[in-house]
Amino acid sequence: MKEAHVIVDRDFVIGDTDPRLFGAFVEHLGRCVYGGIYEPGHPTADERGFRGDVLALVRELAPTIIRYPGGNFVSGYNWEDGVGPVEKRPRRLDLAWMSTEPNTFGTNEFMDWCRAADVEPMLAVNLGTRGPDDARRLLEYCNFPGGTELSDLRRAHGWEKPHGVKFWCLGNEMDGPWQMEMKTATEYGRIATEAAKLMKWIDPTIELAACGSSSRNMPTFGSWEDTVLEHCFDHVEFISLHTYLNNYADDTPSFLASADLMDSFIEEVVAIADAVAARRRSAKRIMLSFDEWNVWYRTRRKNEGRTKLGWPVAPPILEEVYDMQDALAFGGACLSLLNHADRVKSACLAQLVNAIAPIMTETGGPAWRQSIFYPFRDMSRFGRGRVLQTRVSSPVYTTVYYDPRGTSELSFPMPDVPYLKLAVVDNLDEGTVTLFALNRNLTETLTVETQVRGFGALSLGEAHELHHGDLKATNTKDRPDEIKPASLEGVEITGDRVRVRLAPASWNVIRLSARGN
Ligand code: AHR
Numbered sequence: 124m125k126e127a128h129v130i131v132d133r134d135f136v137i138g139d140t141d142p143r144l145f146g147a148f149v150e151h152l153g154r155c156v157y158g159g160i161y162e163p164g165h166p167t168a169d170e171r172g173f174r175g176d177v178l179a180l181v182r183e184l185a186p187t188i189i190r191y192p193g194g195n196f197v198s199g200y201n202w203e204d205g206v207g208p209v210e211k212r213p214r215r216l217d218l219a220w221m222s223t224e225p226n227t228f229g230t231n232e233f234m235d236w237c238r239a240a241d242v243e244p245m246l247a248v249n250l251g252t253r254g255p256d257d258a259r260r261l262l263e264y265c266n267f268p269g270g271t272e273l274s275d276l277r278r279a280h281g282w283e284k285p286h287g288v289k290f291w292c293l294g295n296e297m298d299g300p301w302q303m304e305m306k307t308a309t310e311y312g313r314i315a316t317e318a319a320k321l322m323k324w325i326d327p328t329i330e331l332a333a334c335g336s337s338s339r340n341m342p343t344f345g346s347w348e349d350t351v352l353e354h355c356f357d358h359v360e361f362i363s364l365h366t367y368l369n370n371y372a373d374d375t376p377s378f379l380a381s382a383d384l385m386d387s388f389i390e391e392v393v394a395i396a397d398a399v400a401a402r403r404r405s406a407k408r409i410m411l412s413f414d415e416w417n418v419w420y421r422t423r424r425k426n427e428g429r430t431k432l433g434w435p436v437a438p439p440i441l442e443e444v445y446d447m448q449d450a451l452a453f454g455g456a457c458l459s460l461l462n463h464a465d466r467v468k469s470a471c472l473a474q475l476v477n478a479i480a481p482i483m484t485e486t487g488g489p490a491w492r493q494s495i496f497y498p499f500r501d502m503s504r505f506g507r508g509r510v511l512q513t514r515v516s517s518p519v520y521t522t523v524y525y526d527p528r529g530t531s532e533l534s535f536p537m538p539d540v541p542y543l544k545l546a547v548v549d550n551l552d553e554g555t556v557t558l559f560a561l562n563r564n565l566t567e568t569l570t571v572e573t574q575v576r577g578f579g580a581l582s583l584g585e586a587h588e589l590h591h592g593d594l595k596a597t598n599t600k601d602r603p604d605e606i607k608p609a610s611l612e613g614v615e616i617t618g619d620r621v622r623v624r625l626a627p628a629s630w631n632v633i634r635l636s637a638r639g640n
Contacts, residue, residue, distance in 0.1 A: 147473075339391070361410050376540075377523060380524055411466050
C-alpha cells in the first residue's frame with residue numbers, strides 16, 4: 124500500500140475563492156440551448172419553455188455564473204436577431220457549427236433563465252464578424268436604464284429594468300483559424316482595446332476579459348498574451364484561458380496527469396501578465412478567467428460539428444458520454460483551479476447541458492447526471508473560502524502526455540507526477556475544512572496522513588468518494604446512477620491529524636469540522 128503525507132496550516136493561504144470560479148457555459152451549439160435548457164412543450168417546461176428538470180439539476184450542480192452565447196458561435200452572432208417578437212426573428216446559418224439558428228431563444232430569454240437558475244450572466248460580444256460598435260450597442264441595450272433608443276428598445280421588448288450584466292468577454296478564441304474572422308494578436312489587441320473603451324464609457328462598473336490563447340498548444344501561445352495585453356492592459360481586468368483534457372492515446376495514467384499541465388498553463392499566463400505589468404512599472408494585476416475547461420476528445424477530432432449535416436437546427440453534436448476516468452481527470456482540473464484561487468478569479472465549465480456537459484437530456488424525455496457532474500458539484504458546494512497551501516509528499520510516477528495540434532501531436536514528458544493531487548479549503552463561515560483528494564494510482568490504495576495545523580482538534584463532518592471498478596463505466600438514460608458518490612469509510616482523526624485510505628482511481632471529499640477553534 125502506498126502512503127502520502129500532507130501538511131497544511133491555517134496561516135498559509137493561497138487565496139480566497141471568488142464565487143465566479145464555479146461558473147459554466149451555455150452556447151448555441153447542438154442541443155445545449157434547444158432541447159437542453161429550453162424546450163417548449165417538454166412535460167417539465169414552464170410557460171417560457173425552460174425545462175424544469177434541467178433547472179433542478181443546474182441548481183444542484185450549483186454553478187455561479189454562466190457564459191453565453193458562445194464560444195465559436197458568438198463570432199458570427201447578431202444579437203439583434205435574438206431580441207424582440209419571436210415570430211419576427213430571422214433564421215440564420217451558423218457557420219461555427221454548420222447549423223441553422225432559429226433565434227427563438229436570445230439575450231432576454233437567457234437573462235430570465237439565469238434568474239430562474241439563480242446564476243449570474245456573463246456575456247460575450249462578437250469581435251469576429253462585428254466589432255466595437257456592436258459591443259457598445261449590446262451593452263447599451265442590456266445595461267442602460269432607459270431614455271435612449273437601445274435601452275428603450277429593451278423596455279419595449281418587455282424588460283423594463285436593465286439586466287445589469289457585470290462580466291463581459293471581448294470575443295472568443297480570436298487566435299484560432301476555426302474562428303470566424305480570426306485576428307492576429309495586434310489586430311485583436313487593438314479591437315479589444317477600442318471595444319473596452321466604448322463599453323466602459325457606457326458602464327464603468329463592468330469587468331472585461333480579453334481573449335488569451337485557445338489552448339497552451341497554440342503556436343502563438345505566450346506571444347499572443349504578451350501582445351494582446353500590451354494593447355489592452357489598462358482596459359481589462361482578465362485574460363482568458365481554455366483547456367480541454369484528452370485521452371486520445373487511451374493512456375489513463377497520462378490522462379490523469381494532464382491536469383497538472385493546467386497548473387503550468389495558469390502559472391505561465393500569470394508570468395506573462397505580470398511581465399507586461401512590470402514593463403509598465405504597474406501594480407495592477409490582471410486576473411485569469413479560465414472560461415472554457417473540461418474533458419473533450421471523443422467527439423472532437425472527428426470535427427463532427429462541422430461536417431455537412433444539411434444545416435439542421437440543434438443537431439445532437441459534441442454529445443460526449445463521460446466515463447469514470449473522465450471524472451477523475453476532470454477532478455484533477457478542479458484541483459488545479461482551486462489551487463490557483465489567488466489569480467484564477469473566474470472559470471467556466473464548458474459546457475452545461477448536452478454538448479460536452481455534466482447534464483444530459485433526451486428531447487421530450489428525462490435528464491440525468493454524467494460522471495463529471497459530481498466533482499464539479501463538490502467543488503462548487505465545498506470550495507467556497509480560503510484555499511490553503513499544501514506541502515505534499517507523495518509517491519510519483521512517470522508518463523508522457525500526448526496532445527494534438529492540428530495534424531501533428533505534441534508530447535509532454537511528465538517525470539514526477541504525484542499519485543496524490545489535493546486541494547484544501549478553509550470554509551471560514553461554516554467552521555469546516557474540506558480536503559479534496561484524487562488518487563491517480565489505478566491499482567493501489569493510497570493512505571494519506573494530513574496534519575491540519577492551527578484549527579485545534581478536528582472531528583469528521585462528512586466524507587464521500589467517487590469510485591467505480593470499471594474506469595469505462597458511464598451514466599446513461601437507462602442507468603443514470605451507475606456512477607455516483609458513496610460514503611468514504613475509515614477516516615481516522617487524532618487531534619489535528621487525519622488518516623484516510625483512498626481507493627485506487629478515486630475522487631474523494633473529506634469535510635472536517637473545526638468548530639469552536
Ligand atoms: O466549447 C466548445 C467550443 O470549444 C467553443 O465554442 C470554442 O470556444 C472552443 O473551441
